[in-house]
Amino acid sequence: MTANNPPNAPLVGLVMGSESDKPLMLEGAAALESLGVPYEMTIASAHRSPELARAYAQSAKDRGLKVLIAGAGYAAHLAGVLAAYTILPVIGVPLASSPLSGLDSLLATVMMPSGVPVATVAIGGAKNAAYLAAQILALADPVLAQKLIDYKAKLAQEVAAKAASLSPRDHA
Numbered sequence: 667m668t669a670n671n672p673p674n675a676p677l678v679g680l681v682m683g684s685e686s687d688k689p690l691m692l693e694g695a696a697a698l699e700s701l702g703v704p705y706e707m708t709i710a711s712a713h714r715s716p717e718l719a720r721a722y723a724q725s726a727k728d729r730g731l732k733v734l735i736a737g738a739g740y741a742a743h744l745a746g747v748l749a750a751y752t753i754l755p756v757i758g759v760p761l762a763s764s765p766l767s768g769l770d771s772l773l774a775t776v777m778m779p780s781g782v783p784v785a786t787v788a789i790g791g792a793k794n795a796a797y798l799a800a801q802i803l804a805l806a807d808p809v810l811a812q813k814l815i816d817y818k819a820k821l822a823q824e825v826a827a828k829a830a831s832l833s834p835r836d837h838a
């Protein structure tokens with residue numbers, strides 16, 4: 667575990683713009699749990715509750731969080747607003763909740779002006795946001811680093827097993 671944090675204190679803050687984002691963002695929470703990364707989860711909207719979003723980001727570092735993950739749909743400015751108020755790394759998850767299927771939130775999340783970066787994953791990429799957060803934490807946590815190495819090895823084994831299971835007819 668990272669130095670200066672009590673055991674099991676949350677290291678990742680998972681923020682979503684609306685309760686309707688919860689099913690997808692829970693995939694990120696599950697990935698963090700699978701790696702044993704302590705996290706907290708909340709709802710804060712950049713436009714419906716901007717003061718809450720600001721206060722969350724401003725207090726995050728002092729509360730021991732190391733990385734923020736922000737998932738939002740439509741004109742998704744949540745990740746950018748959080749990034750405006752903290753120097754913690756912010757990972758944005760564009761969500762496909764609008765009639766534009768997430769292209770709107772992808773562009774709003776990724777196209778941050780210079781000086782206020784948001785590391786943006788794929789539309790709906792809550793799991794990858796979790797793995798990226800874990801990789802950042804693993805820089806100072808050898809146990810977590812080994813879990814990520816093992817996870818990647820498992821991914822490779824799964825691909826190899828699927829390749830081996832192809833029948834000669836599949837090659838035609």
Ligand code: RP5
Pocket residue numbers: 682683684685686687711737738739740761763
């Ligand atoms: C965004 O608007 C949220 O992140 C959500 O993806 C979208 C729709 O929110 P609801 O109208 O379902 O609350 O702020």
